[in-house]
Amino acid sequence: MPRNQQILLASRPQGEATAENFRFVTTDTPALQDGQVLVRHHYLSLDPYMRGRMNDSKSYAASQPLDEVMIGGTVGEVAESRHPDYQPGDKVVGMGGWQEWSVVDAGQPGALRKVDTTHVPLSYYLGAVGMPGVTAWYGLVKIIDPKPGQTVTVSAATGAVGSAFVALAKARGCRVVGIAGGPEKCRYATEELGYDECIDHRQHTDLKSMAAALKAACPDGIDGHFENVGGHILDAVLLRANAFARVALCGMIAGYDGQPLPLQNPALILINRMRVEGFIVSEHMEVWGEALKELGGLVAQGKLRPRESVAEGLAAAPEAFLGMLRGKNFGKQLVKLI
Structure with a gap:
């Protein structure tokens, strides 16, 4: 069995995370037992939710334990198998964590999934045709539920979730406005991803400025919003929201370092009879098949x-x-690990 390089969580961040919170180690890979497979990871996914897991605080999922391999999605290839459903060479996606190899109990539901790389690159199963893509799909389809011609907005517009969100929303006939950081990302959003407009949040760093930018970009108001960031961006969206607008609340990365993110005008939720719903995509496995089929098709x-x-x-x-x-x-x- 191969020697395995791993990254562990060495300490919990105090405020902003640093490289000192991690520790690099090399260990022996245990021999396979019946029902297990050995996976050589090709790619490791890095996602914002991992920052929240580093804290020792109450959340929707257990904290990342200290001195254990950091959690994370992986794609790779089966190197050795003692499970009848998996053969060496199979391409698979799982939660192998921050390490080069993993030994997986392949019979556990959801532990490992074979994927087809004929038309979809392997790495995409960690992004557009993986957890981030399904996250965008669920928030748009199940919470925002837009009608053709409606205006929807999304923060972190050029990231893995935002990239999928705009494709899905345009397929449903929406006007889509993104919020991203920097002129290069905003150009990419409109010229390549298909956004109708993109607002540079680095040019609009307070509520008044962001609200004015949203008013100009969304003259008919906002019918649906997908939130990844929080803070003054969400406050500005609420100011521009139409009656019966829907907000899919997926991430609050502006507060991951511990500072509170109070809403300035929560009465707007009542005044506009808005639906604001937080969700965790792993709690909705029943939609993954439908979502992945549409994403793979796109x-x-x-x-x-x-x-x-x-x-x-x-x-x-x-x-x-x-x-x-x-x-x-x-x-x-x-x-990239290989």
Whole structure:
């Protein structure tokens, strides 16, 4: 069995996360037992939710334990199998974590899934045709539920979730306005991803300025919003929301370092009879099949062409992760391990 390089959570962040919160180790891979498979990871996914798991606080999921391999989605190839449903060479997606190899109990529901790379690149199963894509699908289809011609907005517009969101929303005849950081990302949003307009939040750093930008970009108001960030962006969206607007609340990355994110005008939710719903996509496994089928179709048709930021080698994961939290990535953040 191969030697395995791993990254563990060494300490919990005090405020902003740093590279010192992680520890790099090399261990022996245990021998396979019946029902297990050995997976060589090709790509590791880095996602904002991981920052929340680093805290020791009450949340929708258990905190990442100290001195254990960091949680994370992976895609790779079966190297050895003692399970009848998996053969060496099978391409698979799972939650292998921040390490080069994983031993997986393949019989556990949801532990491992075979994927077809004929028309969809393997790495896309961590982004557009994976958890982020299904997240966009659920928030749009099940919560926002837009009608043709309605205006929908999304923060973190050029990330893995936002890239899928715009393709799905345009397929439903919506006007789609994104919010992203920097002129390069905003150009990419409109010229390549298909947004009707994109607002640069770095140019609109307070509520008054962001609300004015949203008013100009959404002259007919906002019917649905997909929130990944929170803070003054959500406050500005509420000011522009139409009656019976829907907000799918997926992430609050502006508050991941511990600072509170109070709403300035929560009465707007009542005045506009709005629906604001938080969700965790892993709690809705019943929709994954339908969502992945549509997302895979959009990729095959060339209507969903997500961009990827790829760091090389496991040792690069901590800095790539911290950079992603600061918005340095362009599209889906991955670590290439092979």
